[in-house]
Amino acid sequence: MNPEISYEELATLIKTRAGVQVSVDQLADPGCMFLDLGVDSLGVLGVLADLENRYGVSIDSSDLLGRPVAEFLKTVNSTVKAGA
Template identity: 35%
Template structure:
C-alpha cells in the first residue's frame, strides 16, 4: 500500500494535539505562535509522543527520533515535513 506524502499543517497539528493529548488550541493561534514552546500550549512530551505515533501510523513510516523532542510547533513541523518529503 502506497501512502501519498502530504505536508502536515498547523490545522492538522492542532487536531492531533486535541485527539492525542486532549489539548485544544486554535490552529491560527498555533501558527501565529509557531516558535512558542509546546509547554505553553499545555502539550507535554507524552502528548507529543502520541502525536508522533499517530503520524507514523498514518504515513506508514517511522519519523526521526528527534520528532518527540521538538520544543515548538515550527520545529516539529519542519522536521516531520522534511522527513516525509525525503522519505527518511
C-alpha cells in the same frame, strides 16, 4: 494524500492524542513550545506515533521534543516528504 501536514491537521491531532484544544494561530507562533500549550512529552509522542502510522515513516523524536512547534512541524514534514 498530500504529505504536507498543516497546522490545522496538527491542531486536530493534538486535541485527539493529547486532549488539548489549540488554535492554528497558537501553533504558528514561531516561539510557541508544546509545553506552553499544555501538551507534555507524552502528548507529543502520541502525535508522532499517529503521524508515523498514518504516513508509514519513522520520525526521530529525540531532538523534536524541545523544539518550537513550527520547527517540529517543519522537521516532521521533511521526514514525511522524504518517506513519501
